[in-house]
Amino acid sequence: MQSVISVSGVSKTYATGFSALKNINLDIRRGEIFALLGPNGAGKTTLISIICGIVNRSGGTVTVDGHDISSDYRAARSLIGLVPQELTVESFETVRSVMAFSRGLFGKPADPAFIEKVLKDLSLWEKRDSKIITLSGGMKRRVMIGKALSHEPKILFLDEPTAGVDVELRKDMWALVRTLRESGVTIILTTHYIEEAEEMADRVGVINKGEIILVEEKAELMRKLGRKLLKLELRNPLTAVPAGFETYNLELSPDGSRLTYTYDNQAERPGVASLIRDLDQAGIQFRDLDTENSSLEEIFVSLVRRQS
Amino acid sequence: MNHRAVWAIYKVEMARTLRTIMQSVISPVISTSLYFVVFGAAIGSRITEVNGVSYGAFIVPGLIMLTLLTQSISNASFGIYFPKFVGTIFELLSAPVSYLEVVVAYVGAAATKSIGIGLIILATASLFVDLNIEHPFWMLGFLVLTAVTFSLFGFIIGIWANGFEQLQLIPLLVVTPLTFLGGSFYSIDMLPGVWRTISLFNPVVYLVSGFRWAFFGHSDVAVEISLGITLAFLVLCIGVVGWIFKTGYRLRT
Numbered sequence: 001m002q003s004v005i006s007v008s009g010v011s012k013t014y015a016t017g018f019s020a021l022k023n024i025n026l027d028i029r030r031g032e033i034f035a036l037l038g039p040n041g042a043g044k045t046t047l048i049s050i051i052c053g054i055v056n057r058s059g060g061t062v063t064v065d066g067h068d069i070s071s072d073y074r075a076a077r078s079l080i081g082l083v084p085q086e087l088t089v090e091s092f093e094t095v096r097s098v099m100a101f102s103r104g105l106f107g108k109p110a111d112p113a114f115i116e117k118v119l120k121d122l123s124l125w126e127k128r129d130s131k132i133i134t135l136s137g138g139m140k141r142r143v144m145i146g147k148a149l150s151h152e153p154k155i156l157f158l159d160e161p162t163a164g165v166d167v168e169l170r171k172d173m174w175a176l177v178r179t180l181r182e183s184g185v186t187i188i189l190t191t192h193y194i195e196e197a198e199e200m201a202d203r204v205g206v207i208n209k210g211e212i213i214l215v216e217e218k219a220e221l222m223r224k225l226g227r228k229l230l231k232l233e234l235r236n237p238l239t240a241v242p243a244g245f246e247t248y249n250l251e252l253s254p255d256g257s258r259l260t261y262t263y264d265n266q267a268e269r270p271g272v273a274s275l276i277r278d279l280d281q282a283g284i285q286f287r288d289l290d291t292e293n294s295s296l297e298e299i300f301v302s303l304v305r306r307q308s
Numbered sequence: 309m310n311h312r313a314v315w316a317i318y319k320v321e322m323a324r325t326l327r328t329i330m331q332s333v334i335s336p337v338i339s340t341s342l343y344f345v346v347f348g349a350a351i352g353s354r355i356t357e358v359n360g361v362s363y364g365a366f367i368v369p370g371l372i373m374l375t376l377l378t379q380s381i382s383n384a385s386f387g388i389y390f391p392k393f394v395g396t397i398f399e400l401l402s403a404p405v406s407y408l409e410v411v412v413a414y415v416g417a418a419a420t421k422s423i424g425i426g427l428i429i430l431a432t433a434s435l436f437v438d439l440n441i442e443h444p445f446w447m448l449g450f451l452v453l454t455a456v457t458f459s460l461f462g463f464i465i466g467i468w469a470n471g472f473e474q475l476q477l478i479p480l481l482v483v484t485p486l487t488f489l490g491g492s493f494y495s496i497d498m499l500p501g502v503w504r505t506i507s508l509f510n511p512v513v514y515l516v517s518g519f520r521w522a523f524f525g526h527s528d529v530a531v532e533i534s535l536g537i538t539l540a541f542l543v544l545c546i547g548v549v550g551w552i553f554k555t556g557y558r559l560r561t
Contacts, residue, residue: 104316
């Protein structure tokens with residue numbers, strides 16, 4: 001698939017000597033939702049800021065739809081809408097006037113009908129003539145999204161879009177992001193809520209300490225690294241995994257009271273039924289059982305931990 | 309040229325003036341009127357004439373210059389500092405605009421405002437004294453040139469400043485003293501020899517002198533020198549702004 005953003009060999013070292021990004025290579029596919037995950041200070045915002053032109057890179061190249069972000073910055077930047085992490089708004093302006101300003105700043109002719117549509121999609125139309133200072137935090141965040149959409153970008157960056165946003169608004173935003181994707185907009189989001197990436201993303205990139213440690217289709221990632229666990233609480237503790245069960249991937253807890261069976265839940269025969277049957281025949285009784293799914297969150301945590 | 313961006317910034321900046329019309333326009337008019345009462349009426353009744361011009365009329369160009377300098381600097385420095393302060397500067401940096409467009413928009417808006425205020429003060433002054441402008445074209449020329457130059461200077465201060473204190477520092481510690489000592493209220497010919505020589509190192513002397521020449525046809529220093537010094541300061545400011553944008557100084561890390 002054709003990539004719409006191509007980052008190659010990008011590094012960033014701040015004047016303080018802090019190396020925020022190290023040789024980043026990343027391709028974003030046209031029309032996808034890409035989630036960039038990473039702990040605080042991993043370099044997510046720095047990477048986004050470089051692509052959007054807010055921070056100067058120390059090395060490497062970035063192209064947006066084939067346009068170099070330095071030599072052809074006008075073409076590159078006009079394609080991008082950015083919703084930054086911080087709520088930064090012009091407090092004393094009205095919602096409608098900041099929207100018109102953003103559109104003008106990106107060189108687009110005034111289009112009140114389009115602005116009206118964006119404001120309605122964001123449930124802000126009622127507040128169009130209110131000063132931004134009078135709006136709630138959630139509404140301000142929607143204004144930020146509205147500003148980013150006001151110039152009809154082909155690529156939308158959402159840096160922590162749902163931080164500090166209530167559940168309902170978060171659901172609204174997910175719906176909005178899906179609608180945008182359907183209209184052909186490529187979306188790159190960073191998030192702390194791994195649930196969000198799990199819910200939304202087509203592909204996931206994990207960044208830690210300024211390095212991309214993994215880029216993978218979300219489904220593939222969950223399949224490859226996602227595991228299901230069956231935990232059996234035994235009635236009578238064992239001293240070792242019983243003979244005849246070597247074919248199962250079994251693990252006995254140190255006190256001998258719990259057997260853990262790790263399996264691939266997407267496999268044709270996960271083996272749960274036969275394990276229980278075999279245990280019964282061997283006279284091993286259990287008083288409780290529990291299953292666990294490894295989430296994207298666990299995958300993420302283990303990846304980051306493995307690196308550090 | 310992204311003319312729509314220039315227009316968008318210009319409009320927002322001008323709208324801010326209209327929204328804060330009290331601070332932006334009325335307060336300079338009131339303070340100028342106070343200067344007239346104090347310097348024109350109280351002191352002027354004792355000085356009566358300077359170089360054949362009544363003292364009340366003599367201080368008009370200096371008063372306009374005083375306001376023009378402070379207003380140009382504060383408008384432009386605040387205009388660019390505020391987005392930096394609240395963080396909305398990200399949008400400007402991520403927009404498809406060139407440095408030239410940013411400067412034209414911010415400096416243009418700041419200069420428009422201060423020229424407007426300068427003209428309002430001129431109108432206010434004409435209520436107090438009889439004014440006869442000998443070189444109206446040059447008067448407007450100096451007005452525009454000074455407004456643009458000092459708006460650029462203010463823009464530089466706004467980018468440099470890391471806090472509201474710093475924003476006020478240069479205007480308070482440098483510009484205001486230089487303006488008061490730059491012959492706004494007196495002719496430097498009235499000073500004793502050594503002070504006159506020292507005054508010639510004050511760039512504001514040349515601005516006021518040139519502007520006064522446009523009004524009354526004579527000046528402390530030759531008008532060509534006034535024009536030359538003003539243009540030199542303009543070029544210097546353009547150079548600094550160019551350097552700021554080339555290096556991303558305090559804008560792009």
